[in-house]
Every structure is written in C-alpha cells, then in structure tokens.
Amino acid sequence: xxxxxxxxxxxxxxxxxVYFGFPLLLLLRSRLYPRPYRIGSExxxxxxxxxxxxxxxxxxxxxxxxxxxxxxxxxxxxLVASDGSDDGTNEIVRRYANGRVRLxxxxxxxxxxxxxxxxxxxAGEVLVFSDANSMFRADAVRQLVGPLADPEVGGVAGNQVYxxxxxxxxxxxxxxxxxxxxxxLKLAQSSAGSVTGATGAIYAIRRALFxxxxxxxxxxxxxxxxxxxxxxxxxxxxxxxxxxxxxETASQTFKRRVRVIARGLRCxxxxxxxxxxxxxxxxxxQLLSHKLLLxxxxxxxGLLAVVSGLLWNHGTVYRAAAIGQAGFYALxxxxxxxxxxxxxxxxxxxxxxxxxxxxxxxxxxxxxxxRGETLERWEPDRSGPGxxxx
Numbered sequence: 001x002x003x004x005x006x007x008x009x010x011x012x013x014x015x016x017x018v019y020f021g022f023p024l025l026l027l028l029r030s031r032l033y034p035r036p037y038r039i040g041s042e043x044x045x046x047x048x049x050x051x052x053x054x055x056x057x058x059x060x061x062x063x064x065x066x067x068x069x070x071x072x073x074x075x076x077x078x079l080v081a082s083d084g085s086d087d088g089t090n091e092i093v094r095r096y097a098n099g100r101v102r103l104x105x106x107x108x109x110x111x112x113x114x115x116x117x118x119x120x121x122x123a124g125e126v127l128v129f130s131d132a133n134s135m136f137r138a139d140a141v142r143q144l145v146g147p148l149a150d151p152e153v154g155g156v157a158g159n160q161v162y163x164x165x166x167x168x169x170x171x172x173x174x175x176x177x178x179x180x181x182x183x184x185l186k187l188a189q190s191s192a193g194s195v196t197g198a199t200g201a202i203y204a205i206r207r208a209l210f211x212x213x214x215x216x217x218x219x220x221x222x223x224x225x226x227x228x229x230x231x232x233x234x235x236x237x238x239x240x241x242x243x244x245x246x247x248e249t250a251s252q253t254f255k256r257r258v259r260v261i262a263r264g265l266r267c268x269x270x271x272x273x274x275x276x277x278x279x280x281x282x283x284x285x286q287l288l289s290h291k292l293l294l295x296x297x298x299x300x301x302g303l304l305a306v307v308s309g310l311l312w313n314h315g316t317v318y319r320a321a322a323i324g325q326a327g328f329y330a331l332x333x334x335x336x337x338x339x340x341x342x343x344x345x346x347x348x349x350x351x352x353x354x355x356x357x358x359x360x361x362x363x364x365x366x367x368x369x370x371r372g373e374t375l376e377r378w379e380p381d382r383s384g385p386g387x388x389x390x
Contacts, residue, residue: 008307008318011300018297022289023185029282030188037235040149045075046141047124047207051114052080055132056088062132063096071141073100081118084108112213125207129220134160134201134242143240144204154209154232155224157186157195158202158240173345174335174354175253183238185290190236194283196290197224198234202242206232217267218260221291225271228283250339250357257361261295262368268292296366298359305329332356 001009048066052059059080066078080093081104093103104121106114119127126145130136140158147153162176189195200220211226213219227234268275268291275292277284305325311318334343335353343349 004307004310005314007303008311008321011304011307012321014293014300015297015304018289018293022285022293023181026185026188026192026286030192034191035193035233036191037147037153037233038150039146042145042149043072043075043142044125044145044148045123046071046077046126046128046145046204047119047122048076048078048128048130048141049115049118049122050078050080050130050132051083051111051118052085052089052093052132053083053108053111053114054085054087054089056085056092058133059089060092060095062135063093063101065135067096067100068138069136069141070138075124076100076141077102077123079104079118079122081114082106083111083114110215112215112219115219116212119207119210122207126204127207127210128202128204129200129223130242131201131244134244136202137239137241137243140202140240140242143237144202147235147237148204148206150233152233153235154230155198155205155227155234156203156240157190157198157224157234157236158204158242159183159236159238160199160201161241161243163243163245173347173350174352174357177347177351178354178358186236187238189286192282193286194228194234195224195236196283196286197221199242201244202240204240214270216263217270218263221264221267222270225267225274225287228280229271229274250336250353253354254357254361257358258365258368261358261362262365262373264291265295265365265369295362298363298366301359302363328352329356 050062055062063078063080066076069076077099078096078101080102082090082093084107090103090105093101097103102121104114104118106117109117115129126148128141128144144156144158147156160179162179186195198220200218203220203224205223205227209227209230209232210223213222224234268287274280274287275284280287304321308318308322308325312322329352331349332352332355335349336357339353
C-alpha cells in the first residue's frame with residue numbers, strides 16, 4: 001500500500017468514526033450504562049442574565065417574555081447587562097425596571113465582561129443565561145431548574161428551537177436538520193453522563209459553580225466545561241425550550257460559524273485537562289470526538305478529496321470515492337448558490353449546503369487560530385434577514 005493510499009484510508013476511517021462511529025457508540029453507551037438523575041419540583045431563586053448590545057428591536061419583547069414565564073415572581077429576577085448600547089436598548093429596559101427587572105448600564109466592555117458584571121450583582125441560587133433575541137416557552141425556567149434537585153447535577157442545557165425554519169434559506173434549513181440530530185446526541189450524552197456543551201440561548205448553572213468568563217472563548221462552552229471540571233454533571237432538558245427567530249443568510253451563517261468554531265477550539269485548549277480519560281473517563285472521548293475532531297474535520301475532508309483524485313487510476317474504490325465526494329459537494333454548492341430558492345431547501349440539498357458551509361467556516365477558523373487572530377467583541381446585526389448571536 002502506497003503512502004497516498006495510507007492517507008486515503010486514514011482520513012476515511014477518521015471521518016467514518018467522527019460522523020457515524022462516535023454517534024453509534026454514544027447511543028449504545030446510553031442504552032447499556034444509563035445514569036438517571038432526580039428531577040424535582042423545587043423552585044430555588046433564579047437570576048436570568050442577558051448581555052445586550054444595541055438590541056432595541058428585540059429587548060422589549062424579551063423582557064415581556066421573561067416576565068410571563070411560569071415561575072414564582074418573588075423568586076425570579078431579570079438582569080440585563082447593556083454592553084455600551086448606544087441605541088434605545090437602555091431606555092426600553094428602564095421602562096420595566098423594578099424589583100424584578102434590573103438594568104446594568106456598562107461601557108463597551110464585551111460580552112464576557114458584561115456577563116461577569118451581571119453575575120456579580122445576581123441574587124439567585126441559580127443562574128439562567130440566554131440571548132436577547134430568544135423567547136422562552138412558559139415552563140422553560142421550571143424545566144431548567146428541575147434537574148438541579150439532584151446534587152450531582154451542576155448545570156442544565158436547554159433546547160434551542162428555530163421558529164419556522166422553512167422560512168429561512170438553505171443554510172437555516174440545513175442547520176435545523178443538524179440540530180435535530182444533535183438533540184438526539186445530547187439526550188444520549190445526558191442519560192449516561194454529561195453533555196459536552198450548552199447553547200447560549202438557554203442554560204442554567206448553580207450560582208456557586210460560576211467562574212468569571214474569558215473574552216476570547218465561547219462563554220457558553222467554557223461555562224459548560226467548567227461544570228464538568230468541578231465534578232458535576234451537565235444534563236440536557238429537552239422540554240426547556242428557547243425559540244430563536246430565523247434571520248440568517250448563508251453568508252451570515254458562515255461568519256457566525258467562523259467565530260463560534262474559532263472560539264470553541266480555543267476553549268478546548270483552555271480546558272484541555274478534560275481530554276485526560278484517566279480523570280474524566282468517557283467524557284474525555286466525547287469532548288475529543290464531538291468538539292475537537294468534528295470541528296477540525298475540514299482537514300481530513302480536504303485531504304481526502306485531494307488524494308481521491310490522485311488515486312483515480314488505482315481502483316474502483318478510489319474512483320467511487322472521488323465521484324461520491326464530487327456529487328455531494330456539487331449538491332452543497334447548488335444549495336449555497338441558490339440558498340433562497342425552493343430547490344435549495346430540499347433535504348437532499350440543504351444538508352450538503354450546510355455541511356459545506358460549516359466545514360468551510362471551520363477551515364477559515366483553524367487558519368485564524370494558526371495566525372493567532374482573536375475576536376473578543378462582536379456587533380449583533382438584527383437587520384433582516386440579519387445575523388444572530390450564537
């Protein structure tokens with residue numbers, strides 16, 4: 001076997017493991033070694049924390065939504081940390097300011113510092129983090145705090161759901177397909193141990209477990225991993241639903257994924273202690289597979305495409321691999337080029353389009369990390385179709 005063939009089979013086996021082997025292993029483990037946890041009906045005091053930067057278009061509806069959740073009023077406070085907003089965000093929040101709603105007017109300090117400041121003033125036993133453009137289902141807070149009745153559970157990841165994803169372009173439809181699959185993996189991770197990360201749209205942690213956030217990584221992933229590092233479980237509550245509007249275009253999805261992947265990979269470097277299976281067991285394999293190998297799969301994907309072409313004359317297997325990849329990427333290119341057309345929203349096209357978009361974003365993110373680039377602050381863009389935070 002030649003060196004080029006070794007590269008082909010090495011890349012292929014790695015990709016098969018990442019996209020098929022690991023999910024199957026995870027599902028099997030959840031069936032064979034379940035770890036149930038207690039879900040209680042207690043209502044501890046809760047502080048909902050939101051960092052907002054120029055969110056005048058959504059912040060009023062967001063506060064109204066939180067004021068209407070099904071949770072004892074005396075035990076729920078809402079903290080909005082305005083990160084140097086220079087639009088009408090502060091004025092809107094002031095209209096609601098009372099014992100339950102508080103506004104922290106800050107200079108432009110960045111999301112991490114804004115969240116740290118808000119937590120510093122929070123009174124709740126439980127911290128619930130969310131985005132300014134999310135909307136909680138009425139029972140979301142109750143569903144989040146329920147698993148915290150178990151002393152082994154330190155955090156709870158909620159369930160982000162798109163509102164009418166079919167109204168978005170191919171990238172949105174493809175991303176929703178991915179999140180449906182990811183939701184199944186989270187259920188499996190949760191039933192047997194801990195999930196590898198929460199979505200910033202909705203998650204909760206015990207106040208005592210919070211540690212100051214860093215500006216150069218994803219705050220939701222860092223906080224999630226710190227829960228596990230401190231010896232607690234991070235579980236998934238599928239009924240704790242936060243609805244997100246469909247507002248992105250393919251180009252905006254690409255920019256967001258570059259930022260998320262770059263900061264996520266940096267976060268894994270920061271929390272690399274969790275990759276030691278001697279200390280963290282199966283969770284280390286989860287983190288390696290789902291957060292590191294998956295997010296760097298663009299490298300073996302690119303290498304496989306190149307060597308498949310080089311091996312065209314070496315056998316039917318290599319020719320089939322080259323043709324299969326060419327066909328898949330052609331569908332992806334079709335979905336991206338005609339992202340807002342009906343044909344691009346078909347599952348056969350939408351998923352390849354999102355797959356190509358995400359891996360292209362991952363390649364750019366890896367390049368930015370190699371060059372030492374960082375992005376510690378960002379500007380939300382709610383102009384329709386617009387960008388959304390993640």
